[in-house]
Amino acid sequence: MPVNLRGRSFLTLMDFTRDEIRYLLDLSHDLKAKKRAGLPSKTLEGKNIVLLFEKPSTRTRCAFETAALDEGAHVTFLDQSSSQMNKKESLEDTARVLGRYYDSIEYRGYAQATVEALARFSGVPVYNGLTDVDHPTQILADLMTMEERLHKPLEKAKVVFVGDTRNNISLAWSIACAKLGMDFVGLGPKELHPDAAALTGWRRLAEESGGSLTFTDTVEAAVRDADAVYTDVWVSMGEESKMAERVKVLTPYRVDQKLLEQIGGPDCIFMHCLPAFHDWETATAQKAKEAGLDIREVTDEVFRGPRSVVFDEAENRLHTIKAVLVATLR
Ligand code: CP
Ligand code: NVA
Secondary structure (H helix, E strand, C coil): CCCCCCCEEECCHHCCCCHHHHHHHHHHHHHHHHHCCCCCCCCCCCEEEEEECCCCCCCHHHHHHHHHHHHHCCCEEEEECCCCCCCCCHHHHHHHHHHHHHCCEECCCCHHHHHHHHHHHCCCCCCECCCCCCHHHHHHHHHHHHHHHHHHCHHHCCCEECCCCHHHHHHHHHHHHHHHHEEEEEEEEEEEECCHHHHHHHHHHHHHHCCCCEECCCCHCCCEEEEEEEECCCCCCCHHHHHHHHHHHHHHHCHHHHHHHHEEEEEEEEEECCCCCCCCHHHHHHHHHHHCCCCCCCCCCCCCCCCEEEHHHHHHHHHHHHHHHHHEEE
């Protein structure tokens, strides 16, 4: 069956088959090559896309804007302070109104239920630009980056996510690995492992696809031949009050050269969705330092080291988001 994603929302990779994810990755590689070659590609002329952000963003917002503009579409950006949504107007009413103006909607915020409701009530494709439990456009960019760097099929790859294994990136990776037959290991303190009951269905899916999902708190139990070691901030957006307790339990899981070599195979790459705390060059890291907290989830040596592909991942947000827009709107 040929893949046709026209009119589809992109809320979670759980909604997509292996073939559909493959199609989006192939399109991403193709669009990247076209952009590099300077070939004009205006497949979305006349389309209007609205970007709703209830949390801050650099990559996701800019990737959606540049991807849309590259393809000839127009975007409107609305942050929390500049719309009526959830203040003077219900989510349902806002979704119905936006669906009358726009060909699609991107949403970044808190509850997955919000992005689902936008899709239900707007009648147009809706894209998840990050919620508390998922970040599917990020994982698409990460998969593309792995394909560029690893020179092996994704289904043969092992990813070890180190840190807050209950966060949106770790959960989104678990879904991707379960779908694509990859091996996923979440390495971090037990109290931050995902709820076991919630994982049952995903584990079954992983078994069917030839992949696996493992969560552990010991480095020794984590695979030693990881193809990618991934980490993310210890405190996600919206959880800022938990900083001190996270530093306490996650400090042993800071990704340094020793940990990278313990877990990773010879060609292992280091991945991070960004933004990252790897030095003291941010107001947040400085403020935490003054309070006696070292919030760096990765050392500067690893972040800037030869295995790091973090800026490739950031670039690939553009090409993969463009693929999602083109596939669903063209
Ligand atoms: N990785 C990512 O989603 O970055 P932003 O928060 O800057 O969008
Ligand atoms: N887990 C992070 C991801 C940022 C892209 C957060 O939600 O803040």
